[in-house]
Amino acid sequence: MIKHLRLPRLSWRFIPVWQRNYLVWKKLAIPSILGNLADPMLYMLGLGFGLGSLLPDIDGMSYLSFLAAGTVAYSTMNAATFEVLYSSFSRMHVQRTWDAILNAPMTLDDIMLGELTWATSKSLLSGVAILAVIWGLGLFGNFWMTLWIIPVVALVGFCFGGMGLVMNAVSPSYDFFLYYFTLVITPMVLLCGVFFPVTQLPPLLQSVSAWLPLTHAIDLARPLVIGRVPDSVALHVTALLIYGSLGYVIALALTRKRLLK
């Protein structure tokens, strides 16, 4: 892998790849949106109303608001992850779409940047849909502040898109992705404060949690929902950027080894 590791050469040629994915998605946009959004919304509303009515306010916000802020980050993460795992894998391995594109004057750097920006776009849509529910139910503190959630969501999509591409690069089949969900995504959901505050965890797990990207995502999103400026914005933004970029660079090296050896 070391042999294949180098800085990506970024160019605007990633746009046709993004566009290809967009045009395919457009054909199935309505069912795809419903499918992507129904699940997180049902969880959020079901748990938020059902469980929330039994719980006291957390840090001065209702449990529903608390959960809604977590769901924005969680659903964005899932959308990006699913896209670069299952969909990108279909295009790379099953349909050999990437092979076809590589015969044109395109590089793997372009293709994977196209995939990453596409995953970011799709997860942006997911995050914004949850945000729309937050607006609709009036779960926010300050409307103008919640607009900052849009760039946050894009950043979260970028972060998990980049990370997921690494899995895509090393996976022999679809089944392999289950490991990533069981060993990375699900623990992260439980450790990063989606459903309950991180402060409820034992100290050791709290310090693990501080390193996880979803924690940084939620630390940005949650204050913005209730109308507060988040603490340590630079730290969280940098952490998400590093996870995403590092993922992209490593994934590029691994995929280069896989397809261009």
Added chain:
Amino acid sequence: MLKVRGLTKTYGDTEVVRGLDLDVRRGECFGLLGPNGAGKTTTLRLLLGLTDPDSGSIELAGIKVPQMAREARMKVGVVPQLDNLDPDFSVRENLLAYGRYFGMSKAAVTARVPMLLEFAGLANKADAQIAQLSGGMKRRLTLARALVHDPDILFLDEPTTGLDPQARHLIWQGLRRLLAEGKTIVLTTHFMDEAERLADRLAILDHGRRVVEGAPRALIEAHIEPAVVEVFGEGLADWTRAHAATLCLRHESVGETLFCYTATPDSVIDALKEVPALRYVHRPSNLEDVFLKLTGRDLRD
């Protein structure tokens, strides 16, 4: 159009391409032949800059590869061995999407689509989904897709493998039409008749080396006697012992068949007619004879 010198590529301990030299002239059809594992597909990947050689130089349409592979690929259309059409798009959308990868505007591709569909014989299938196309149609669409940016040179990796005779002939017609328009074609194939029909010149590769290069007819004349009589049936062994050495210029026993290479097939056939149990096929020598003589008859799996 294509100039390759001393090309080598090693995977682990296996030297897949070993010091390959190739010259392809503008407007000709050049065949790359060789048994499985001879290095044909790896050679094509190297020529496109999809993998870096360990040593050697490649100049494609005057452009250095892999240094300027992106620019070189602008000049090349590729028909890969495995179909990789976009199953989520219709026939027309496949062409439109592929044109964009070459930086073409939608208007520029749209203007070329009718011509490409006509060329592929798919004019009435523009809106069909890929899953509805037959194997031959998919191949033709892949060929049309490779022409979307009007390249000077075409790489075809086993373009007719898996097609029925009708579909193969259609592809060949298309390729002849492209040659008549002045395109250069580099083609790998397992089918000797395909190479004999299409290639102006060809190289036979084995174990990553060029074994021989030349025009198909010239190669046959240089390496093989003019005619071949294949003999098989009861009593072959006795007949071979008694007559092969005297009647054939060269002979070879493979399994239950005797290959008798000769300049005077009539005398062989006259002798065979006296042994009714023996059956025979008389044919002119062909490229397959050259291929098998030079690369051997062992299976390459």
